[in-house]
Structures are given as C-alpha cells and as structure tokens.
Amino acid sequence: MTINDIKHPKVKAWVEEVAKMCQPDDVYVCDGSQTEYDRLMKKMVDSGLGIPLKKRPNSVLFRSQPSDVARVENRTYIASKTKEAAGPTNNWIDPAELKKTMTGLYAGCMKGRTMYVIPFSMGPVGSDIAKIGIELTDSEYVVCNMDIMTRVGTKVLDVLGTNGEYVPCLHSVGKPLAKGESDNGQWPCADIDNKYISHFPEERTIWSYGSGYGGNALLGKKCFALRIASVIAKEEGWLAEHMLILKLTSPEGKVKYVTGAFPSACGKTNLAMLIPTIPGWKVETVGDDIAWMKFGKDGRLYAINPEAGFFGVAPGTNEQSNKSAMDSIRKDTIFTNCALTEDGDIWWEQIGYDAPGPLVDWKGNKWVQDKANKAQEPAAHPNARFTAIAKNCPAIAKEWDDPAGVPIDAILFGGRRPSTIPLVHQATSWNHGVFLGSIVGSEITAAALDLKAGTIRRDPFAMLPFCGYNMGEYFQHWINVGKKSTEDKLPKIFFVNWFRKTPEGKFAWPGYGDNSRVLAWIFDRCEGKDNAVKTQIGWMPKADALNLTGLDVSAEIMKDLLSVDVEGWKKEIADVRANHYPKFGDKLPKELMAEMEGLESRLNA
Ligand code: OXD
Ligand code: MN
Numbered sequence: 001m002t003i004n005d006i007k008h009p010k011v012k013a014w015v016e017e018v019a020k021m022c023q024p025d026d027v028y029v030c031d032g033s034q035t036e037y038d039r040l041m042k043k044m045v046d047s048g049l050g051i052p053l054k055k056r057p058n059s060v061l062f063r064s065q066p067s068d069v070a071r072v073e074n075r076t077y078i079a080s081k082t083k084e085a086a087g088p089t090n091n092w093i094d095p096a097e098l099k100k101t102m103t104g105l106y107a108g109c110m111k112g113r114t115m116y117v118i119p120f121s122m123g124p125v126g127s128d129i130a131k132i133g134i135e136l137t138d139s140e141y142v143v144c145n146m147d148i149m150t151r152v153g154t155k156v157l158d159v160l161g162t163n164g165e166y167v168p169c170l171h172s173v174g175k176p177l178a179k180g181e182s183d184n185g186q187w188p189c190a191d192i193d194n195k196y197i198s199h200f201p202e203e204r205t206i207w208s209y210g211s212g213y214g215g216n217a218l219l220g221k222k223c224f225a226l227r228i229a230s231v232i233a234k235e236e237g238w239l240a241e242h243m244l245i246l247k248l249t250s251p252e253g254k255v256k257y258v259t260g261a262f263p264s265a266c267g268k269t270n271l272a273m274l275i276p277t278i279p280g281w282k283v284e285t286v287g288d289d290i291a292w293m294k295f296g297k298d299g300r301l302y303a304i305n306p307e308a309g310f311f312g313v314a315p316g317t318n319e320q321s322n323k324s325a326m327d328s329i330r331k332d333t334i335f336t337n338c339a340l341t342e343d344g345d346i347w348w349e350q351i352g353y354d355a356p357g358p359l360v361d362w363k364g365n366k367w368v369q370d371k372a373n374k375a376q377e378p379a380a381h382p383n384a385r386f387t388a389i390a391k392n393c394p395a396i397a398k399e400w401d402d403p404a405g406v407p408i409d410a411i412l413f414g415g416r417r418p419s420t421i422p423l424v425h426q427a428t429s430w431n432h433g434v435f436l437g438s439i440v441g442s443e444i445t446a447a448a449l450d451l452k453a454g455t456i457r458r459d460p461f462a463m464l465p466f467c468g469y470n471m472g473e474y475f476q477h478w479i480n481v482g483k484k485s486t487e488d489k490l491p492k493i494f495f496v497n498w499f500r501k502t503p504e505g506k507f508a509w510p511g512y513g514d515n516s517r518v519l520a521w522i523f524d525r526c527e528g529k530d531n532a533v534k535t536q537i538g539w540m541p542k543a544d545a546l547n548l549t550g551l552d553v554s555a556e557i558m559k560d561l562l563s564v565d566v567e568g569w570k571k572e573i574a575d576v577r578a579n580h581y582p583k584f585g586d587k588l589p590k591e592l593m594a595e596m597e598g599l600e601s602r603l604n605a
Contacts, residue, residue, distance in 0.1 A: 001029035001030070001031055001154070002028070002029060003019075003027050005157075006029060008157075008163065008166075010163070011134060011166065014134075015027065018106075018115070018136050021103065021107060022106050022109050022115060022172060023108045023110060023111050024110035024113055024114055026115070027114070027117065028115070028117065029116075029117040029157075030116055030117060030143060030147075030152055031153045031154045032151070032156075037143075037144055040140040040144055041060055041140075041144055044062075044141060045060065047183055048184065049185060049187065050141075051340060053335070053340075053344050053345060054343065054344025054345070056346070057330075057331040058332045059329075059331060059332065059333045059334070060334055060335070061336075061338060062336045063187065063362055064187045064213055064337055065186070066363060067189065067191070068189040068195075068211050069337060069381050070213065070383045071197075071222065072192070072195050072197065072216060073091075073465050075192070075196055075210075075211075076197040076199075076216075077093050077196065077198045078090040078092060078199050078201060078469070079092065079098045079099075079199065080095070080201045081095065085469060087467075087469060087472060087473070087474075087584075087587070088471065088583045088585075089464055089467065089583070090469075090471075093198075098196070098198055099207075102196055102209055105190075105194060105210070106170075106172060106209065109176050109209070110172055111177060112176055112181060113138040113176070113177060114140075115136055115137070115138055116136070116138070116139075117134060117136055118134065118135040118136075118143060118146050119152065119153065119156040119160065120133050120135065120146055120150040120151060121151040121155075121159070122220055122224060123292065124403040125151050125156060127304065128403065129294055129403070130304070130403070131165075131224075131306075132159065132160055132166040132167070133220055133224050134166050134167075134169065135169040135170075135171055135219050136170050136171065137171040137172070137217070138172050139171070139172075139173050141212055141217075141334075142171060142212065144334060145218050146218055148308065148309035148334065148387050148388070148389055149221060149307050149311060150220045150306075150308055150309075167204050167205070167206065168205050169219035169223065169224060170205075171206075171208045171209075172209050172210075173188040173190070173212045173217075174188075174189060174194060174211075189212050195209065196210060197211070201227075201231040201469060204232065213336075214311060214336075214385060221311065222465070222466055225240065225290045225306045225307070226240060226241075226242055226290060226468070227466055229292065229306075229468075230463070230466070230474065231468040231469050233477075234469065234473070238292065238293060238295070239293040239294075239301070239478075240290075240292050241259065241291050241292075241463070242290060242461070243259040243289075243290065243291040244259065244260045244269070244272040244288050244289065245258070245259050245285075245286035245287040245408075246259075246260070246284065246285060246397075247283070247285075247397040249281065250281060250520070251279070254523075256522075256526050257303065257407060257408050257409055258408070258409060258410045258411070258412060258522065259293070259303055259410075259412070260272075260411070260496075261411070261412070261414075261437065261440070261461050261462040261463070262413075262462055263415050263416070263440065263459040266415055266416055266442060267498065267511070268288055268289060269288040269312045269317075269322065270321055270322045270512060272286075272395075273288070273324035273325055274515060274516060275324070276516030277516055277517070278516050278517055281516050281519070283519070284396065284398075285393055285396050286400045287305025287400070288305075288310050289307065290306055290307055291304070291305065292304050292405075293405075293408060295484060296404075298489070299489040300489050300490075301407070301408045301490070302405035302407055302408070303405050303408050304402075304406075305400060307390070308390050308401075309388055309389050309390050310325070310388045310390065310393070311385055311386075311387050312385060312388065313384070314337075314385055315348045315349045315350055315351075315378070315381075315382055315384055316348075316349070317348075317386075318350055320512065321512055322512075324393055327392075328388040328392045331392065332389050334386070334387040335385070335387075336384060336387070337362040337384035338362065338384045338386075339360065339362060339379035341355070341357065343356075346380075347380070348379065348380035348384055349378050349379065355367075355369040359379050361378075361379040361380070362379065362381045362384060408491045409491055409526045410491050410522050410525075410526055411491045411494070412493075412496050413437050413461070413462075413495050413496070414440070414498065415441050415442030415497070417441065417442070417443070417497045417499055418499060418500060419500065419565070419568055420568035420569060420572055421497040422497065422537075422565070423497060423500065423509060423518060423561040424494060424496045424521065424540070425494070425495050425535070425539060426492060426494050426532065427493040427495070427539075428538050428539065430487060431479060431591045431592075431594075432538065432595055433494075434475065434478045434482065434493075434591070434592065434595075435599075436493060438461070438592055439458065439460070439576050439580065440460055440461060440462060441458045442456065442459055443499070460474075460475070461474070470584075471587075472586075472587020472588050475588065475589050476587070476589045492522075494522055494525075498511040498515060499511075500561055502557060508560065510553065514551060517547050517548065520546075520547055521541050521545060521546050521547075531545035536566070536569070536599065536602035536603050536605070537564050537569060540562060540564070541562060566603055569599075569603055570603055573596060573599060573600050573603070577596065581596070
C-alpha cells in the first residue's frame with residue numbers, strides 16, 4: 001500500500017512530515033500479509049542479512065553488530081516536561097533539547113532505504129483494552145518482527161478510521177546508504193553514543209534511533225506496551241505491567257489465572273509455558289512478558305496479553321526447561337544471534353545437546369566446542385533471541401486472545417535471589433503485596449547491555465527499566481488501584497523465589513516443572529483452603545501443604561526454603577530503608593513506609 005491508502009489525515013500528515021525529515025527513497029504502508037512478510041524476508045536474505053535455516057521451515061537467522069545485542073538502558077530516556085515527572089529511576093533529558101538532537105540525527109537518516117509504515121494493534125484488534133500504534137521504520141527486520149509480535153496491517157487501519165487514537169512510534173537504524181551502497185550483509189545500526197530510545201510521555205510519542213535490536217526497535221513492546229502504556233494506565237486507572245499471564249487448571253478442572261512480574265531473564269517465558277511435574281495439573285500460556293489489566297464491572301481485574309508472539313531468550317531454552325517454547329520455534333521463527341550448524345539449524349548454550357560439529361558463532365566466526373575450556377566464548381550471544389508466533393505454541397490457552405481478557409486470581413512477584421527470600425510467601429493484604437512488589441530485586445544477567453552481571457539490583461515490580469513516569473507515583477498508583485475494589489475480589493499477591501542457593505552455591509530448588517508444586521499451593525490459597533501459617537513476613541505453606549511427592553530435595557534444604565530467615569530479612573529491610581526507599585523522597589506512599597515498619601517490628605518482636 002502507499003501513503004494514499006492512509007485515510008486518517010493526521011497520520012498521513014505525520015508520515016509525510018517524517019518522510020521529509022528522514023528522506024527515505026520511498027514510503028511503503030504495510031498490510032500485514034504473508035506475501036509482504038515473505039517478500040521482505042527474501043529481500044533480507046538476498047542482501048546477506050538473513051540466513052534461511054534448512055532445518056526449520058520459514059525460519060531465518062540474523063546476526064547483529066556486537067554493539068547492538070540488547071536493550072540499552074543508559075541510552076533510554078523518559079523526556080517528560082519535568083525531571084520530577086520522570087522520577088529518580090529514569091534517564092531524563094529536556095524534551096525540547098532531546099528533540100533537537102534527534103531531529104539532527106533523523107535528518108536524511110533513511111537515505112537509500114524504504115520507510116515502512118506499520119499500523120499495529122497491541123491486543124486483539126478492536127478490543128476495548130487494545131491500543132493502536134503506528135511505527136515508522138527503515139528496517140525490514142523490524143517489520144518482520146513486528147508482524148510476529150503484534151497484530152499488523154489493514155485491519156488496524158480500518159479500526160483507526162479517520163480520527164482514531166494512536167501512539168506515533170518513529171524508528172530508524174541510523175545508517176543511511178549512499179547511492180548504490182548496500183548493507184552488504186552487515187547489520188545496520190549507529191554507534192552506541194548515537195543510540196537514543198526516547199519517550200515523550202505527555203505527547204504519548206516514541207522516537208528511537210540507532211539500534212535495530214529487540215526492545216530498542218520493536219516499539220510496540222517495551223516502549224509502547226510498558227513505558228507509554230504505564231503512563232496511560234495511571235491516567236485511566238488500570239495497570240500496564242511487565243508480567244506473564246498463565247492459566248492454571250487443577251486436576252478437578254477448576255481454573256485460576258495468574259500473572260507474574262519477574263525481572264528480565266528470570267524465566268517468565270519458562271513459567272508461562274511450564275509443564276507440571278505433579279499429576280493432573282495443567283499450565284497454559286496467555287502471555288509471557290506483558291499484561292494489561294483493567295477492572296471489569298464485577299470489580300475483578302481482567303488481563304490481556306497485548307502481544308501476539310514471544311521474543312524469548314534462546315540460551316538455556318531446551319526440552320527440559322521449556323518444551324513448549326522448543327515446539328513453538330520449529331517453524332516460522334526469526335532467530336537472532338544464535339549459532340548456526342553446518343546442516344542449517346540453530347544451536348545455543350544449554351540447548352540440551354552438544355554442538356553437532358563446527359558451528360558459525362553469533363559473530364560469524366567458525367566455532368568448535370571445547371568443553372574442557374571453561375573460558376570458551378559462547379557460540380550464541382547470552383541475549384540471543386527467538387521471535388515466535390504465539391499461535392504456534394502448543395501450550396497457548398484458548399482464551400489468549402479473548403478481547404475481554406482473563407480474570408486474575410493471583411499476582412506473583414519474584415527475582416533471582418540466592419538467599420533470604422523463601423520459596424513462597426503470601427502478602428496478608430493488597431498493600432502488603434504492593435510493598436513486596438516495591439522491593440523486588442534480582443541478580444543481573446544479560447538482557448541489558450550496560451549492567452554488571454552478578455550483582456543484585458532492586459527492580460520494583462520488575463518495572464525499573466519500563467516505568468514511563470516517577471516510580472514513587474507508580475507505587476501510589478498501585479495503592480490506589482487497591483482502593484477501587486475489595487480484598488475478596490482483588491488478586492492475592494505472592495512472592496516467590498526459584499533461585500535460592502545452598503551454601504555450596506548450588507540451586508536449592510529444581511525450578512521449571514517443579515514450580516507447579518508452588519502454583520498448586522497458590523491455587524489452593526485462592527480457593528480459600530486452610531493450607532498456610534501466618535509468619536512475620538506473611539502467609540507460608542503449612543507443614544505438608546506443599547506437594548513434594550517425587551521431589552528430590554532434602555528435608556533440610558526444604559526447611560531452609562520454607563522458613564523465615566529473620567536475620568536475612570532484617571538486612572533486607574535495612575537495605576530498603578537506607579538505599580532503596582529514600583530514592584523516592586516524598587513520592588514514597590506512606591502506606592509502604594507503614595508496611596515496612598510493620599514488618600520490621602514483627603521481625604524484632
Ligand atoms: C525482555 C526484557 O526482553 O525484559 O523481555 O528485557
Ligand atoms: Mn521482559
């Protein structure tokens with residue numbers, strides 16, 4: 001389609017204005033069809049950017065530049081009118097100044113390329129909870145990924161009509177081409193100092209420049225569905241969260257819906273697709289990364305997954321950790337920064353089998369596995385990804401694209417915590433749960449380029465890199481949401497930790513499918529079963545309330561996992577009091593201070 005197919009005068013004017021600034025060779029409006037996807041994919045294969053995989057139908061491997069392999073948090077900006085509105089956890093630049101800098105970068109930046117107009121819907125097209133965005137991009141890789149991750153095309157333009165609301169999202173890889181020049185198989189992007197992932201919350205606008213990778217470039221995901229949507233959600237009284245959504249069915253056929261906020265690379269995708277080890281239970285996937293939750297007329301929170309695909313971390317994914325993900329990526333998948341086998345398949349660390357011969361690693365070099373060399377560089381980048389169609393997932397719940405969403409019974413918070421936080425405990429009230437969300441922390445892994453692996457950082461609600469406004473006000477928003485309904489209708493809130501380590505440094509809990517044991521206890525809590533004891537930190541499983549049949553964990557370790565580490569918690573609170581809460585100044589809700597002090601006095605009693 002061409003620009004003349006856009007019937008929305010404001011969108012058309014914006015597209016024309018951007019084209020004038022970025023000077024692409026031509027402008028193309030995406031219809032979201034398979035033919036279009038195939039054509040763009042072929043273009044990338046022909047230019048040497050994409051490598052078709054003989055072993056996986058309709059699947060292609062890409063290798064990015066080593067400087068463009070993950071989200072860049074220190075180049076991500078919330079450019080609200082005031083610094084205070086962005087708050088203490090976001091990078092802020094004055095919006096006028098940022099626009100000036102970026103307008104300079106955008107001038108002529110699409111020369112030699114096509115500018116694609118991607119009309120997309122976050123959430124089922126036309127759903128009351130869904131929102132529309134339009135991404136302008138000069139990257140075919142982005143178009144194809146957006147095709148999988150969102151609902152794209154003509155049907156979205158139809159819903160938008162002539163005056164519908166949308167979030168304008170502008171993206172460029174920041175690598176214009178001179179006449180006759182081509183990418184020549186090189187992933188196009190700008191230098192790190194010229195990358196900008198910018199959000200203008202008052203205008204509900206996104207400008208991204210210089211990166212072609214994941215959350216920096218697929219603007220429907222982190223930029224829109226979390227940063228901008230969190231601002232909209234606060235204004236409109238709902239929640240836009242970094243959460244998976246799963247459907248849990250008991251052996252009796254009863255269903256509960258659970259959301260879970262875990263920092264990046266804590267296994268959200270694995271939990272959303274878990275295969276229970278306890279008989280009769282079933283987990284199905286509604287979403288693996290983002291949940292939009294709104295109150296229904298009945299006072300319950302209903303969640304939709306605004307996405308339509310999975311942008312999952314590849315290394316560590318295998319038949320044991322996530323069989324459903326492995327099944328989802330057998331075909332129709334985009335792989336990025338995975339290693340390539342000689343017979344045209346992908347490979348990555350912990351895929352479940354040794355490299356089947358010499359590989360080409362994610363940098364394009366020959367790589368031969370040397371198991372004796374513990375310092376060998378990985379063949380796949382630790383943040384290598386698969387982009388897979390949600391519908392190809394065998395564990396997808398039939399309700400996953402229900403426009404009405406699914407009613408949420410329980411909310412989980414968690415992170416990678418080698419000590420202190422027990423396997424599971426339950427908040428005694430909504431505000432106590434908000435407190436637990438506010439102190440979430442995790443050991444750093446590889447999802448963001450600019451963080452130091454191995455240390456623990458506080459990541460409230462797993463939203464630290466994704467909240468589009470002042471985090472103190474965000475806490476307040478959660479408290480306020482709790483006042484809109486009653487405790488019996490609000491989801492119950494749980495804190496889980498699959499990552500406790502033994503003094504020898506081994507994982508104490510097997511995790512993965514065995515997490516179903518914890519989910520079953522949570523299910524019973526939601527049913528009102530008398531299966532918990534009240535401790536200083538909240539409700540914890542009564543002795544024998546957790547189904548441990550067939551589990552190979554010693555009684556001593558189980559005791560550690562399920563008891564209150566009073567000294568550890570005292571340190572935790574001391575850290576929250578000294579280093580975490582003071583960041584929010586007078587924006588910290590008094591309710592959270594009260595929760596913290598209540599916990600402190602219970603621990604000291
Ligand atoms: C992601 C992330 O890619 O959270 O989902 O970093
Ligand atoms: Mn995420």
